[in-house]
Amino acid sequence: MTYDILFRNGHIITCNNNNDTYQWFAVKDGVIKKSGENEPNDMILENSEEIVDLNGNTVLPGFYDTHVHLVQTGLNYLGLDLYHVTSLEELFQKISTQIKHKTPGTIIRGYHFDVTKVLEKRFPTRKELDKVSPSNPIWINSIEFHTSALNTSALTMIDLPYHIDGIARDERNLPMGLFTGKASAFVRNRMLKRIDDRARMKGVSIAVQNAIKMGVTTIHAMEGGFTFHEKDAQFIFKNSSSFPIDILLYYQTFDLEKINSMHLKRLGGDIFLDGSFGSRTAAISSEYSDDPNNKGSLYFSQKELNYFVKEAHQKDLQIALHAIGDRAIDQALKAYEYAISFKDDYDNRHRIEHFELSDESHMKRAANMSLVISVQPAFEHRWGFKDGMYEHRLGIERARRTNNFRKMVDHGLKLCGSSDSDITSINPIYGIHCAVNHSKPEYSVTVSEAIKMFTINGAYSCHEEAFKGSLEENKLADFVILDQNPYTIEPTNIKDIQIISTYKEGIQIYSVSSKNRAEVVR
């Protein structure tokens, strides 16, 4: 047996069942063919065409990010992040600056505009935007996606139906450029349709490059459907193989015929059973602490959801449902229980995404059905701290119950880790850090459990564990080299670990040029 490359002298954390660590592995045709705990013998050395010295660095399996809105993430690189904008003045300033780099006619897409954060507590009007951008169409999307603001140039592009609900009008009864509800959905659809696939390619390429820098070798791309666009899903479907890492499409559609004709084995992602805590639309069983009389709402009736889940389940598809509030989680569980009661002969690995306000009974039911839970540890760091968003919305007592990873693992649930990019950025090391350093410390998981969320469990969550997710013989040589060992570093410093290089099927696809770089010896 000859090998293409031998990687030696490393601290290789395999993430296999025994949590073995190896010193070397040899790769042929992108697959790990042999590995060992001690020095490779002469025969291995002689039969390896190339030898790479890992310089004693830690090696982990390539990371999974199992919930990414990849096209949106990509398009954001080309657009304007308005999350931190605090006044309309600042907004106009930002637009003016961006326009300088764009040719006239190019759409400027502003995203994450938070009206509660701006001084004026309102959206800009069409005419205000016209003053800043007379020739470039401007499309501003609010953070919760419910409102769109357009200038004249953009409004001229879309052939708005003037009888649709949700058009704000000025004193002369003309469109102000602000759209909510159905009108906003219409606007979003038409604007996204206007964005061509070259822009998608440009944005997604940047997003994928950045993901690779973070050690990601597999992405689950949640595309299409509500607040997204059909064209995004089709783009990923057509182009996923042109990127150096694996991109698996989770199509957020209800069209089973389409799924079937595209030969997809899975569907969903953010099939929104409810909304989010941020916008107080997650379905919870008692009122929001900062909004009495509001418990959020369920977007499906149980009957509808049962029907859809059963249909997809019968076709042996994997389903992923978005459920954040406890009422939504309960609804998702009921739907899965219903479908499984008719047929339980296939390992579907249905998923629940987020699962934020789950309690022990939810966990037990999920474990009974061997569901996979896709969690976003970074959410806790963003919202779970004292006086954070979770506390505002849910009150101190309820906010203490969010994202209890420890309990979930103890109930035998398989957790796969993700960023929900563009909500938080693609960064599995940070995800591992947040899972180990939970804002409620008793909910933390061990380093090993956290790493598994982003490696072998990620593979399990999409039926890929037979050939990916751990560094074992006959699996793909997808791995990352780290500058420090997450097991020995102070846990609170895990976030500082740097990726030295990323390999996909034995090929280096990223490397920092500085210290500790893997050296090609031969």
Next chain:
Amino acid sequence: MKELRIDLLGPIKIEYNNKSIYNKLSHKARCILCYLVTEKYVSKEKLACMFWEESSESASKYNLRYNIWSVNKLFKDLSGDEALLLEWDKDRLIISDHYTVKSDIEEFNELFINKSNEYESLSELKHKYRGSFLEGLHLKDSFEFNDWLFFLREAYQRKYLEILQKTFQHFKKMNLMEKSIEVMEEILLLNPLDEDIYVELIELHLLNGDRTCALKTYNRCVHVLREELNISPKETTVALLKKIKSQEQMPVKDLPRHHNISFYIISANQIESLISNSVDSTKKLFFVNAIPLKNLNYGLLASVIDLMINNYSVEHLSRIQPSIWSELYRINIRTRPYFKEFIHLNSPDTEKCRIFSALTELINQLIEKQPTYFLINNFAYIDNFSFEYIKYALYKNSGLNPKLILVSDEHNEKIQELKNFFTILKFDFHMIID
């Protein structure tokens, strides 16, 4: 001839004597022309303010003057020596009446105001609306002009929607299901998020006996609502699903059909042999031509009355009750000698019904028991009212006597429509000779 044509419904078109001059005009000059054509009499001061909002008074006046000069320069060039834009009444700017100016909005409005209840005008109106008012156009430094655009865009879109709805009502009344569905789809194109339109469509497909399409439309509706708005359909919409499914068991297509009622179709090249073979004293063959004048309601029926009058003696004709002749006078003045008093009834709906029944009586009383064939040549050209009569007559006499022979392609839409209710027979030449 100096003809200027400016079309504004849809992407702008500017033509002089049928040749596009779009590229010879600046963007601003085009906008000024569009504004003038729409608003007719405009003060120069208003134009200057509107088109150069940001400039000083003197600068905007200069800019306007410059634009008028350059437009006139172009038109003098094109026409020989005739300026297009003239000053009028000191401050007004108008288009010279040495030019014939035509525009789609003028034609559209004229039709819309006067004739939007007639189907032919509806289809013309629908055709004229190529897209939204000045589609894709805006001025980057004039709020006033842009507001004007949005105001008219909305106004014309609403008119267009009204036209589509009227067209739909028309087809539905005529029982032309496929056409009705087509129009509904156009309405949906304007706003694909409108649940009520899907519901209408589903009902239409069901009426048409097309369960598969009804189900497809239902699914489309549910998907659109879910994927664009993340909402469930209304309960009443969901109830439709039950209705669709309940129709599954029933062979709907057969329900309204009358297998026993039939008519013949032949192709144009069979006419000659049919006529030469049918010379026979026991049978009668009436040959009637549909002519391509779609606007002429009852056109074909008027020809049938002519045929009757030409083929029967005055004695025969005088035996028919005068009230029948009086009814038919509305569509053929040759009936006048056979009655004395008019019958006045004004509702157009009952008028149609009375004409239909009078004509059926006339034919039955004249042909008595003699086996009779009506051969309708160029059936594709038949006007809509006469087409309705064909259906009426087939039901009325169960397709027995007179029998109908239609000269048409089997794929013709109207034949397909008849096929939903009646049976088509291929003409057997022996039958008529025997």
